[in-house]
Amino acid sequence: MSFNLLSEPIRKFIRDKGWEQFRPIQTAAISKILESSNNFILISRTASGKTEAAFLPILSKVNFREEGIQVLYISPLIALINDQFNRIEDLSKNLDVTITKWHGEANKTQKEKLIKQPNGIVLITPESLEAMFINKPFNVKLLFSNLKYVVIDEIHSFIGTDRGIQLQSILSRLEKENNNLFSVVGLSATMSEENSFREVKEFTGNVDKTKILIDRTPKNINVLFRFFKNEKEELSLELLKDLYKTTKDNKVLIFPNSRGRAEEVAVKLKKISEKVKGHLNYFSHHSSVDKEVREYVEYFAKNNRQNFCIACTSTLELGIDIGTVDDVIQIDATNSIASLIQRVGRSGRKEGKTSNLYLYATNEWSLLQSVACWLLYKDGFIEPPHKNVKPYDIFIHQALSITKGHSGIKLTNLINQLKDNSAFKYIEILEIEEILYHLIKIDFLEKLQDEVIIGVEGEKVVNSRDFYSVFKTEENFKVINAGNTIGEIPFSPQIVEDENILLSAKIWKIKFVDNKTKKIEVIPTKDGKKPMFFGISATIHQKVREKMMEVLYNQSNYDFLDESSLDEIETLQKDFSVFKIQDLRTNRMLLIADKDLRFFTFTGTRINRTIQLLLNVSNVKNILEESSSSFDIELSKDEFILKWNALSSLISNIDAHIYNLLSTHSSLLGFSKWGKYLPNKYQVEILKNNYFDIENTKEFITKINIVYNK
Structure with missing residues (x-):
């Protein structure tokens, strides 16, 4: 029995808590971690006890009386470190173990004490670990030479990213400072066997020594799609009223796809609630909101019994504990299935509880993409991490x-x-x-x-x-009202005096912009003037687009759609019925209008970018409409088909085409913080690997047969 394998102080902790049994991932992890020095990746749904699954055996196994830091916990977020600190401290209460937070906002006295007497458990971000190597190189050996375990929380958020490559490099450097090999334990809610296991094993630095423990227990989810067609930038009043009715009596997280939309939702729902004398606990939570305000929102959600509504971005996607959440709302399609899984997991966190998910769509393509993502989620598909072999x-x-x-x-x-x-x-x-x-x-x-x-x-x-840090930080201006910091917003030419902005669930009027100190003075306003919005761009996986096309030609009864959503899907299906598609894998549609063409590729963002590059090289005037995965083309049908068939021949000289494009559009490298310092040929390689998709584009162009409506 797993319980008997644990040390007595840990068994006492479990008895005091009144736990009757372990979760599946905990049972599996306890015996495996205790009996071997392998690396382990623990994969199970959100709120399934992964932190305890890692730390119960580690706390039982490690001798904390030995000198040096014994366990290193690495997190993608400072907020998650602060949250997990209390959790790990609770687990360790029957042990004489020092637990130290090490990040930019952590207590300096505790850091200095740790350097003088390294011991216990340290919670840290990759960036703080990097800073330690640079600023305290002589202390690194002293601190980490006797390290036994590295626990990486939300490990999926690192795999396939620049930040993940940085962390992988740091772990490799850390090994060189260690007297013995330490073990890595990764925690994740969003990985699939099909596409992520090899990558996560490589991430630890030792594929053969890394084992996967996965709990496939499904999560019960009630899901409902709602459709409110909207041609304007702002959300329709009908959608907001429906959203208010759905959420007013519950504890709710609402996930729009941008900070600007999150602010709009928080402000407008609060206005509706004020009018009908409902609760006023409407908040926004995203990276532009001041840290203290975000922490207050998290505290309120976790410790207050009142209903609340938080409009948030990915800042509340990861595992920060905010207590019980009844419903999760997604406004317009998520950019990935992995993100959808994280968001769904925020509700129904208690054992046996069902998650409630509502998906609101505001246009037909967002609805179609939402349906595709949901179907792929039910199929168990998760986007594979992007493979960057030569970073x-x-x-x-x-x-x-x-x-x-x-x-x-x-x-x-x-x-x-x-x-x-x-x-x-x-x-x-x-x-x-x-x-x-x-x-x-x-x-x-x-x-x-x-x-x-x-x-x-x-x-x-x-x-x-x-x-x-290896990720680019946007140029932000601090927003201040009466000396109090409200948050930060990205700079844009539209930020001028007398304009309104949304921030921290309120409307503010800009009174003064100080470009030198990067500060914006604001005052509260209710003048009715429309506030500015800040959008984002996304990269969509080709599997999502292929599933979107499949929905157009599939007459299945989608019982999760409301009447408006069903009507809109049926309208789309009718529109596309003019194309006689024989094979969903190889047929793509060319819509012939009076003067122009619209070519639907239904493929991933990076392939579409590559196709557009090749069309531009071929002097084909085109506009890429990413939401519908289509190109508007200024050519006759015959001319376009001739040009299309010649595209694959251009790929052999793709390096030169990308180099020429880069020479006139240096901003293409904007996603890479360090790419601009590379020799030109390596800049081209970075674009080929991270921005375009050469191999899959070549395969796509070669296999596609164009089907047209006339």
Whole structure:
């Protein structure tokens, strides 16, 4: 029995809590972690006890009387660290274990105490760990040389991302400082066997030593789609009234797809509630809202018995504990099935409770995409993580970090360290040397005989606080009212005096914009002037688009759709019935109008971008409409088909086409913080791997047969 395998202090904790039995993932993890030194990835739905599954056996197994930090917990969010700190502290209450938070907002005295006497458990973000390697290189060995376990929470949020490559590199560097091999335990609610297991095993640095423990217990979900057609930027009054009726008597999270929409929802629902004398607990929660305000919202939700409604973005997608949530609302299609799974998991968190999910769509394509995502979710599909075999841009960041941390290093040692790093194992030695010599050329590194140090230009970026992170941070202006910080908003030319903005569930009028200090003075307003919106772009997986097309030609009875949603889907199906599709995999539709064509690709965003590049090279005037995955073309049918059939021949020279595009559109590299410092040919490689999709585009163009309506 798993209970008997645990140490007595942990058994006492369980008895005191009155737990009658373990969850499936806990039962599996306790015995496996206790009996071996393997790496483990624990996969089970949200609120299934993964944190306890990891820490109950780790706390039983590790001897915390040994010197040095014994357990390192790594989280993608500071808020999640603060939340998990209390949880881990509770689990450890019968043990003499020091638990320390280490991030930019953590207590300095506790950090200093840890450096003087390293021990216990440390909770940290990748960026703070990076900063430790750079600023306290001599302490890293002292702190982590006896490390036994690294627990990575929400590990799926790292896999396939630049931040994940950074963390993988840091773990590899951490191994070199360790006397023995530490074990990695990853926690995730959103991974599928089909497409993620190999990647997550590689992430730990040791595929053979990494085992997957997965609980496939399904989650009961009540789902209902609602459709309110809307041609305007703002949500319709009908949708908002329906949304208010649905949510007014419950504890609710509402997920729009942008910060601006979250603010609109919070403000307008509160207005409706004020009019009908309902509760006034309407909040917004996203990265632009001030940290203290976000923390208050989280505290209110967790500790107040009153009903509430929080309009939020991905900031509440991950596992921050906000207590019981009755319903989750999604406004317009999620950008991924993984995101949908995380959001659904926020409700019905108590054992045996059903989750309630309402999906509101405001246009036909969003509705179709929502249906496709839901069907794929029921099929068990989750988008595979993006595979970045040669992350040249993150390589630059880590090369600078290692050089800075050593205060100069022999060039041969730097090359060897980078080559031995599991994050860069596919980057060839000649490529490593070429990039490092380029950094010397642009004065990011300076060569002194056989050593390199940070160069003059390199110092400018390495000494910036922003250096520790590999993701780009937008230029934000602080929003202030009467000396109090409300939050931050991204800068845009539309931010001028007398305009209104939405922030922290209120409407504010801009009184003064200080471009030098990046501050915006505002006052509350109710003048009726429409506030500005801030949107986002998304990358949609090709499987989602293919499922959208399948829905158009599938006469299944979707019992989760309300009458309006069903009518809209049937209208779309009727519109597309003019195309006689024989094979959903190889047929695509060409709509012939009077003067123009519309070509529906129903494929992923990155393939569409590549097709557009090739069309532009072919001098075909086109406009990509991403929501419908279609191109508006200014050609005759015959001319277009001729051009289409010739596209695949252009792919052989794709590097030159991308290079030419990059020379006139340098902003294409805007997604990569460090890509602009690479030699040109490696910038092209980054675009090929992260922005375009060359191989799948070639396959797509080759197999597609065009079906037209006339």
